Amino acid sequence: MNPYLSCENIEIKVGYKTLISSFSLTVNSSETFAITGSNGCGKTSLLRILAGLSRPHEGVIKIMNEKLWPTKEIKYEHYSIFLSNIPSLLLDHSVLWNLEFYVKSFGLKFTLPEYKQALSLVGLKDREKQIARSLSTGQKRRLSFAALTLMKPNIVLADEPTNGLDEEGCQLCLEILSSLKTFHNSSIIIATHDEKLINWCQNKISLEKYVPKEQKNKINVKALL
Numbered sequence: 001m002n003p004y005l006s007c008e009n010i011e012i013k014v015g016y017k018t019l020i021s022s023f024s025l026t027v028n029s030s031e032t033f034a035i036t037g038s039n040g041c042g043k044t045s046l047l048r049i050l051a052g053l054s055r056p057h058e059g060v061i062k063i064m065n066e067k068l069w070p071t072k073e074i075k076y077e078h079y080s081i082f083l084s085n086i087p088s089l090l091l092d093h094s095v096l097w098n099l100e101f102y103v104k105s106f107g108l109k110f111t112l113p114e115y116k117q118a119l120s121l122v123g124l125k126d127r128e129k130q131i132a133r134s135l136s137t138g139q140k141r142r143l144s145f146a147a148l149t150l151m152k153p154n155i156v157l158a159d160e161p162t163n164g165l166d167e168e169g170c171q172l173c174l175e176i177l178s179s180l181k182t183f184h185n186s187s188i189i190i191a192t193h194d195e196k197l198i199n200w201c202q203n204k205i206s207l208e209k210y211v212p213k214e215q216k217n218k219i220n221v222k223a224l225l
């Protein structure tokens with residue numbers, strides 16, 4: 001069977017600086033990966049590239065055996081979903097409007113009871129008319145989980161998905177990801193510093209080994225004091 005996601009020899013540059021080089025990965029159905037590494041090593045940059053939201057300097061990326069980069073030949077945008085570390089919402093619109101809008105942007109549509117059920121599942125019951133601006137950070141994140149439960153993507157690319165969540169929210173996140181993996185064979189790739197999430201993932205990849213040596217500038221606190 002073809003892998004859900006594969007990438008070969010990815011190089012990421014920021015300006016003239018090489019952030020990551022020679023990164024390759026094959027992700028099959030139901031596999032879970034934790035991408036770890038120090039602040040600024042390139043986890044978010046890598047996930048955004050795997051989601052097709054930005055471009056690598058070098059490399060080849062395939063999603064469901066269709067090319068994402070260098071030439072984009074993806075048939076269905078909803079194959080993979082990127083959960084940003086800061087959920088992007090249209091803040092002057094309601095919770096329900098944001099959920100519908102997000103799902104529609106992938107060409108999908110659900111019924112009102114389905115949207116309501118998804119909101120209820122993530123603890124946002126009776127908040128569908130609330131303006132997104134008035135949600136807390138954790139509630140905004142829960143709203144992005146509601147979209148996941150509806151869309152059931154093949155691949156979830158989640159950037160620090162438990163940031164800003166209370167203990168129950170973290171548990172909810174794990175339950176949603178576990179059920180996508182178990183019942184829909186979704187592959188999950190998570191960039192995180194959260195030990196619980198890292199331990200949940202079957203595979204752990206430290207990005208540090210793909211950071212060129214000259215970029216590893218450790219801060220010497222003693223020298224600063």
Ligand SMILES: Nc1ncnc2c1ncn2[C@@H]1O[C@H](COP(=O)(O)OP(=O)(O)OP(=O)(O)O)[C@@H](O)[C@H]1O
Pocket residue numbers: 014019037038039040041042043044045046191
């Ligand atoms: N658009 C951009 N313009 C300039 N520099 C950028 C841009 N995006 C990212 N960078 C730089 O690239 C590096 C990697 O950023 P990235 O957000 O990928 O790191 P990260 O590993 O996710 O960090 P953290 O653990 O803090 O979330 C950082 O030094 C950052 O300043």
